Amino acid sequence: MKRPLKRSNAPIFWALFGAGGMLSALLGPILVFITGLAVPLGMLLPADTMSYANMQAFAQNIIGKGFIFAIIALFLWHAAHRIFHSLHDIGIHAGIVAKLICYGGAMVATLITAYELLAIGF
Amino acid sequence: MSKRRPYVRPMAGWWRKNPFFVEYMIHEGTALFVAAYALILLTGLVYLAHGEAAWNVWLEGLKNPWYIAFHWLALAAxxxxxxxxFKIMPRTMPPVIVGGKRLPDFAITGSGLAVAVTASLAMFGLVWGMAR
Structure with a gap:
């Protein structure tokens, strides 16, 4: 009698890691530059680039919403997976508690992101 | 019964002895910056949902020298x-066969980096165009 193999949930985490890794590799540097340096320091971009009116309109737009959600959620799933798999290297046991903290944290942040995007409205 | 204290091989600092692992730890460590940056954006989103006054508090906060310093570091990371x-990509994706020959590593890494540069320029142009 052969029992069916227990299905692993690992591919889901790997896929999220890969998607977030690709997105952050393509857009991470320029986003950090725009939101963290160019706008606060007033270089290259207009002073009101990230004004309330602009950002609210962006977050209310369906494409803008999707972009914000993908960036925040996938960046965090990427980081959670990478940090989880590096724990052993720095001498921390990568057990169930560590897994819950890493992936659970990414999950909670994903839900908060979705909630706030819905709260901002359409 | 006396408590046994089995020998556990110490592993603190093991990676500092080999440049290969130093590089490995640095590239894995970039995840900390990716996470921190995503959390900053998430904080911004929460403030945005709370209205204009709250949003402006967050936006002003980004001018704090500590945040500026963090973002320079995050940019480097x-x-x-x-x-x-993209350097690792030739080993993380299935081999690409072109004309019966395996696509060389530098072609994969090079096109990945080229796409990243193009995407970054397009993103910046888009933001610049929308904000103007």
Whole structure:
């Protein structure tokens, strides 16, 4: 009698890691530059680039919403997976508690992101 | 019964002895910056949902020298992540066969980096165009 193999949930985490890794590799540097340096320091971009009116309109737009959600959620799933798999290297046991903290944290942040995007409205 | 204290091989600092592992730890460490940056954006989103006054508090906060310093570091970490992501890609994706020959590593890494540069310029142009 052969029992069916227990299905692993690992591919889901790997896929999220890969998607977030690709997105952050393509857009991470320029986003950090725009939101963290160019706008606060007033270089290259207009002073009101990230004004309330602009950002609210962006977050209310369906494409803008999707972009914000993908960036925040996938960046965090990427980081959670990478940090989880590096724990052993720095001498921390990568057990169930560590897994819950890493992936659970990414999950909670994903839900908060979705909630706030819905709260901002359409 | 006396408590046994089995020998556990110490592993603190093991990676500092080999440049290969030092590089490995740095490229894995970029994840900390990716996470921190995503959390900053998430904080911004929460403030945005709370209205204009709250949003302006967050936006002003970004001018804090500590945040500026963090973002310079994060920019360096992100660029390094981009570089290593595509440097490793020939080994993380299935082999690509073109004309019966395996596509060389530098072609995969090079096109990845070219796409990243193009995407970054397009993103910046889009933001610049929308904000103007």
């Amino acid at each position: 992100m660029c390094y992540h981009t570089y290593t992501w």
